[in-house]
Amino acid sequence: MHVGVRYPPLVRVRHTERKALNTSKTYSREIGLLRTLAIHLERRPLPFERLTQAALRREGLGHVRETAAGVIAIRMPGHHALTELTDCVLDQIPGLERGAIYADIEAELFNFIESYVDREPSSIGTVDAEALLARLTNWFTARATPRRVFVPCLISRTPAPRFEIGPVTFEFSDRITTSDFYPQGRGDGIFDRRGFDDLVRWMRDEKADWLARVDVAGCEQKRAEEIAELAVDLVIVGLQLAAPYLDTRTMARLGARRGTSQKRTLSEANGYFSSGWARKEPGMTIGQGTLPEIMRQAAPIFTAVGNVVRSFATGSLRLAVLEQAWCDAAYWFHQGLTESIDSIAITKLETALEVLVRAESSKGSERRMFEILGAFFGLEPDDPIAPGSTLTARQFARNVVRDRSRILHGTWSTLNMRGIDRAGMEGFVSTVLRTAVIELEAYTHLAQRPDDIDHFLDWVGRRRATSL
Structure with missing residues (x-):
């Protein structure tokens, strides 16, 4: 378990400015931060009490990681060095800033520096900085594989043909299991289909009739899923801009904040009760053939939105x-x-x-x-x-x-x-x-x-x- 104290963050130097600060291969900044961490790293036995923010502050600790053998801790004087070293890594490794979750990078960095407990700071040099960058580069490369992320959506209840907006392809629920979305392999594919079937079942239970597929490259899994979900949000904005009067307001990802599919009210005055009911599902006025017509009539909007979202999703x-x-x-x-x-x-x-x-x-x-x-x-x-x-x-x-x-x-x-x-x-x-x-x-x-x-x-x- 990795725990860190939530102190006010440092004012970070902008990414482009950090680049300018560290263009040589001497790694003086990285070496200095590794030495700072070595000075303030310590190993402790497992505590009897649960590690809390208050306990960390009381003990003067910043970041802490529990292991089977005890606790690896960074004392407060070295608290900010881990954050600065993470920024150094982001500067040096192409694609890492876009393609990985910051907390995961910092956690992997903590894994690297665990061996620096009781290390003589003056012994740390260029070889150590190069080993650090090699470790994080290999870690990222192994995870930044091309992925297809599937995102359930609430668009409309009416069946319509598959459509695409930029990097996002939408398929109606009735055709998912017969489309190229669905795993078709034999053998180990049964486990893939089981996960897909669970997703389709969840969509059916929640009355989500569209599944979006987003191709994302150069990202580890959690970051790829995050980028894909944001890309879906943005292409849904394309529908909201193109057809604002066709119940597009509540179009959303299934996992986003959306409320319920209906609203019921009940109030009482002078002994009489008044109740109300309204449907809140998106796309209720989108009938048979309406969605393809929207796509045709508003083609310039969808082309423009799709290209901008593609730029966002690819990072280019x-x-x-x-x-x-x-x-x-x-x-x-x-x-x-x-x-x-x-x-x-x-x-x-x-x-x-x-x-x-x-x-x-x-x-x-x-x-x-x-x-x-x-x-x-x-x-x-x-x-x-x-x-x-x-x-x-x-x-x-x-x-x-x-x-x-x-x-x-x-x-x-x-x-x-x-x-x-x-x-x-x-x-x-x-x-x-x-x-x-x-x-x-x-x-x-x-x-x-x-x-x-x-x-x-x-x-x-x-x-x-x-x-x-």
Whole structure:
């Protein structure tokens, strides 16, 4: 068992800056950290009491691992060295930062340094640093194999043909066991089919009628599953952007926060009871043939979303800043749609806008909001936000930034807010994300395409102005 004290984390140097700090092959940073760990490593007998955060603090220990022979502990003066050494490893081994869970890397690093208990620190040199990197490289290489991850989803109850959005393929439940999703091998394949059958049975019990398959390479299992699930969330956003009025709001992975398939209410007043019932399953208005028609009519959206999600899932982003920003914003939008409390939903929707434009501050958020309104809608700050509205673009931008800040900082009550136009904000954010991803797809094909939000918004504004 591996236990670590939860102390306030160090302010980490950004990844690109860390790269610049450690480009030589002298490994001076790694050697220094290994020596620090050797000084503060110790072996103890197994304690009589359970290891808790309070016990670790009382004993002045940071990280602790229990073994059959006792406890390997890092005393607090060396507590941060393990984290810094993990960052060094991330800098040196290609693909590791994307392809493995941070805690697993740190745990494997702990395995390596166990032998440094009672080691003379001055004896640690370049050979040890090279052995460390070789150990972690081999560990990662053995685990970073191509995988196909299967993710049950709630899309609709109506059968429809298989469809693909970027790296994600969806198959309806009735065809899973006869499709190429299902293990067909003999012999040991019976164990594979047993796991698959259990998954299909779970889907049937939970009324999840779609199974997504995502190809993920260069990742160990847990990280591959995490990336696949996020990729499914993002392509579902494509459906939510393409058909917002066809019960797409609650489309989700089966394992995500989704609530129940129905809602029942009961109340009593003056001795009389009033009950209510409503279905909450996604895609209830998607009938026979509707889903393929959505895919056909909104093909530009699905092409654009699919390509951005493919960039995310493969780790090969065409535009690292802009594509990652769109994916982050789309995830916030997805979470905002499923949120039951309007004030929190508004906060998530407004966060989606801030993440999309990489606002960085309230002042920057307001400025970027003006840029969105100008680039995507052709509005000047003093123009009405909509025909006949008394609200100007300037006021709208300020209100968006103000509302989110007041909710997050407690100026406005989360549970007793008034005057929230949730539907309006959902529509606005949906339009922005839809327009942004389509324009981003065109932007990626330019010969000169700075990976910068200001350049992108300026290009979108000029492009849309000339098309009017």
